[in-house]
Amino acid sequence: MNILIITQYFYPENFKSNDLAFELKNRGHNVTVLTGIPNYPEGKIFDGYGFFKNKKQVINGVRVIRSLLLPRGKGGGLRLFTNYYSFAFFASIKAFFLGINNRFDAIIVHEPSPITQYYPALLMNKLWKIPVYFWVMDLWPESLSIAGGIKNKFILNYYSKVIKNFYKNAEKLLVTSKGFRSAINEKGDFDDKIVYFPNWAEDSISDGNKDFPIPKMPDGFKVMFAGNIGEAQDLENIMKAAVQLKANKNIKFILVGDGRKMPFVKNFIEEHKLTDTVSVMGRFPVEAMSSFFDKADIMLVTLKDDPIFNLTVPAKLQAYMSASKPVIAMLNGEGAQNVIDAECGFVVAAGDYSSLAKTILTASELSYEQLQKLGSNSRKYYEMNFKMSACISNLESIISKEN
Incomplete structure (x- = not known):
């Protein structure tokens, strides 16, 4: 044609x-x-x-x-x-x-x-x-x-x-x-x-080069958010969860990407003294994502609590699943249901930063084998649906x- x-x-x-x-x-x-x-x-x-x-x-x-x-x-x-x-x-x-x-x-x-x-x-x-x-x-x-x-x-x-x-x-x-x-x-x-x-998800994420040069990751349980850092992604409540977990130096938030909310994020990190537990990596080409995802323990996907976003499945969710990663979702609607159906992680209601913090703490206590099982479920669901x-x-x- x-x-x-x-x-x-x-x-x-x-x-x-x-x-x-x-x-x-x-x-x-x-x-x-x-x-x-x-x-x-x-x-x-x-x-x-x-x-x-x-x-x-x-x-x-x-x-x-x-x-x-x-x-x-x-x-x-x-x-x-x-x-x-x-x-x-x-x-x-x-x-x-x-x-x-x-x-x-x-x-x-x-x-x-x-x-x-x-x-x-x-x-x-x-x-x-x-x-x-x-x-x-x-x-x-x-x-x-x-x-x-x-x-x-x-x-x-x-x-x-x-x-x-x-x-x-x-x-x-x-x-x-x-x-x-x-x-x-x-x-x-x-x-x-x-x-x-x-x-x-792009093949460069699901089957890409895990040795692509990226900055050194901090030690600890790495919760990674990758993609657009904009209004819809509810960075305010991600940062509030980071404040609640501030005392736990083992839990590290890794933000990969850029967007309109990045000035807010940087100011929030400085104001609340989160530099030990929140790292801003910046924007990288899609070819680097496989390497980033490989270093993460669990991936974070979020959307604000709004009727339109409750109808939306963020594209990053498919990318996370394709890379065989467990997922924490702070959102409502179809995206949350995908995580539940896939049995690949955890879901909390959109905007519920306290539950997000508690859930991240729970996830950090899982064994390597348990996290691998969730990641395997992610990939299976991706293969069947996306x-x-x-x-x-x-x-x-x-x-x-x-x-």
């Missing part, structure tokens, strides 16, 4: 769109990616790229067309708005000429925020009737309100109408969480379009049936 993937984020940025494109190409499909100039997450254009540099590439056999956009900078509201809409505008122009010069069988829109990535696909769908498969990884306008802090009813109502139109024009809605079904159906009768299409090869095979089946 001749497949176009539209996404604001693509290699060398680290997103699932990379796996999607390269795996479909490996399976014999002709794959084109319409994307932006790489600048996530630092907000600066990556070395080797620019407004007039590397606008067209072939990466692992995938044709990559890069659209102009304004870099996201430090991520303030106005800067993000211009980042999102500049991509939507310029990518729509690129999409018009791509549609004239190519015959695509299907368009896949890869949608972590923002939903504005759908506009180029909508144009091509209207002009050439190309079916669009909308991979919904984030619910709008809910996440705009909760994670983005937008409370203006006019803005939220506007995006409710926008997303409803996108859902209406999509051939299928691929959802990363089964809980998304109810939220999407609240906006209209889209039930027959919804298909469960979960996240997976293996990339099975996910992509399912996607091929979905698209081929409609074409």
Whole structure:
């Protein structure tokens, strides 16, 4: 098949769109990616790229067309708005000429925020009737309100109408969480379009190099949080749990990653004198994660207590499971149920930092064999439910049936 993937984020940025494109190409499909100039997450254009540099590439056999956009900078509201809409505008122009010069069988829109990535696909769908498969990884306008802090009813109502139109024009809605079904159906009768299409972990995590050079880990029972350090991840309550465990010098919190809440985390560590028990590693490439995970005793996944997050399965959970690691989850909903069903760790309610602290203490007293058993259960559950090869095979089946 001749497949176009539209996404604001693509290699060398680290997103699932990379796996999607390269795996479909490996399976014999002709794959084109319409994307932006790489600048996530630092907000600066990556070395080797620019407004007039590397606008067209072939990466692992995938044709990559890069659209102009304004870099996201430090991520303030106005800067993000211009980042999102500049991509939507310029990518729509690129999409018009791509549609004239190519015959695509299907368009896949890869949608972590923002939903504005759908506009180029909508144009091509209207002009050439190309079916669009909308991979919904984030619910709008809910996440705009909760994670983005937008409370203006006019803005939220506007995006409710926008997303409803996108859902209406999509051939299928691929959802990363089964809980998304109810939220999407609240906006209209889209039930027959919804298909469960979960996240997976990169092979570099599940089967990667455990000898990748990383900073020396502190001694003790290592509780590792890896990934985006943002508003949704409830760093406030992770830090409160660290305060409660401050006297236990054997328990060490390891934070790998970066994000909007990192200044808060660093200030909290200094203010509460947690430097002996909380270590901030910073951001590393995905290739380093296997090495980091190997040094951890247990992995931590958290989300704030909010209805939208209760519907969400954090992508890091699949990564933890793929690496055969036991898990402590401070969240509600489907993500928590995954940990329970897998019998791979511990679950406490979202926001319950006291229970998190007690549970970490309990976990630290488990034997090596007990932790290994939980990790083995993680991997088994991942193999049965989140293996990339099975996910992509399912996607091929979905698209081929409609074409």
